[in-house]
Amino acid sequence: xxxxxxxxxxxxxxxxxxxxxxxxxxxxxxxxxxxxxxxxxxxxxxxxxxxxxxxxxxxxxxxxxxxxxxxxxxxxxxxxxxxxxxxxxxxxxxxxxxxxxxxxxxxxxxxxxxxxxxxxxxxxxxxxxxxxxxxxxxxxxxxxxxxxxxxxxxxxxxxxxxxxxxxxxxxxxxxxxxxxxxxxxxxxxxxxxxxxxxxxxxxxxxxxxxxxxxxxxxxxxxxxxxxxxxxxxxxxxxxxxxxxxxxxxxxxxxxxxxxxxxxxxxxxxxxxxxxxxxxxxxxxxxxxxxxxxxxxxxxxxxxxxx
Numbered sequence: 001x002x003x004x005x006x007x008x009x010x011x012x013x014x015x016x017x018x019x020x021x022x023x024x025x026x027x028x029x030x031x032x033x034x035x036x037x038x039x040x041x042x043x044x045x046x047x048x049x050x051x052x053x054x055x056x057x058x059x060x061x062x063x064x065x066x067x068x069x070x071x072x073x074x075x076x077x078x079x080x081x082x083x084x085x086x087x088x089x090x091x092x093x094x095x096x097x098x099x100x101x102x103x104x105x106x107x108x109x110x111x112x113x114x115x116x117x118x119x120x121x122x123x124x125x126x127x128x129x130x131x132x133x134x135x136x137x138x139x140x141x142x143x144x145x146x147x148x149x150x151x152x153x154x155x156x157x158x159x160x161x162x163x164x165x166x167x168x169x170x171x172x173x174x175x176x177x178x179x180x181x182x183x184x185x186x187x188x189x190x191x192x193x194x195x196x197x198x199x200x201x202x203x204x205x206x207x208x209x210x211x212x213x214x215x216x217x218x219x220x221x222x223x224x225x226x227x228x229x230x231x232x233x234x235x236x237x238x239x240x241x242x243x244x245x246x247x248x249x250x251x252x253x254x255x256x257x258x259x260x261x262x263x264x265x266x267x268x269x270x271x272x273x274x275x276x277x278x279x280x281x282x283x284x285x286x287x288x289x290x291x292x293x294x295x296x297x298x299x300x301x302x303x304x305x306x
Contacts, residue, residue, distance in 0.1 A: 121214070122214070126243075127244070128189055129188055130189050130191040130244065131190050131191065132246075133190060133192035133202065136172070137171070138169050140168060140169040142165060142166065142168070150271055152168035155168050156198065158195075158201055167202075173272070185284070188212055189237070190216045217237070221236075225255075229252045232248070243292060245292050246262070247279055249266040260293055262282055262299075282295070
């Protein structure tokens with residue numbers, strides 16, 4: 001068994017008067033002996049067997065991806081035509097340059113309160129799913145919903161700027177099942193532009209046991225684009241962008257990493273909404289890719305072509 005006692009660098013060898021180092025002692029030190037033992041430790045497994053397993057795994061992955069790509073076509077047509085056009089239009093608006101592009105200064109996109117890199121996921125290598133809150137998972141308003149509008153699911157009463165305000169919250173269809181399924185495959189991080197006084201109360205109702213959301217990022221973690229828009233910078237969270245997905249109804253929010261975004265139509269009070277079902281299908285496929293951006297790009301290409 002290799003000792004776990006931390007080793008320190010050996011003291012510098014004494015030098016002779018001419019500046020040349022003195023000859024080392026012929027007897028090796030315990031530290032150097034341990035190092036030689038570590039370097040000579042035999043490796044487990046056969047290189048030939050490892051190469052064979054890798055080749056078999058690579059063949060299996062290619063076959064799996066071919067089957068998954070067939071599912072993209074089905075997912076691209078889920079939902080109403082209006083929602084498909086809205087999602088595709090939002091993505092096209094994001095990619096097309098504005099008529100009069102501004103010339104931002106180097107520090108124009110400044111962080112209101114830069115988020116510190118998140119702690120590593122509990123499970124190494126786990127993919128991260130960033131979720132928007134308002135109009136993506138829920139819809140809230142300060143006026144009580146009246147018929148024929150859908151009734152609210154719950155109400156929260158945060159104190160903002162010294163004033164208590166009541167928000168009536170309606171959950172998007174299937175949100176509970178969506179969160180439970182997504183938490184089983186992803187590290188869930190809520191990234192909202194809402195104030196923490198309000199958003200934290202809503203999230204407590206969506207996750208009463210505190211087991212679904214690994215982290216919560218609020219308005220202070222967004223970046224100011226300089227024109228009133230708040231941008232969510234996934235790179236600032238310390239997550240590998242090859243393994244990060246953001247679901248948001250606002251294209252401006254993910255303008256720094258559009259290739260990581262799965263757009264959704266804004267939710268208000270549609271009881272027949274099935275956007276989260278569509279998103280869950282995309283996430284299941286993206287989880288099979290080494291780089292989730294490849295899967296998202298193929299899906300968006302299909303949506304724009306339909």
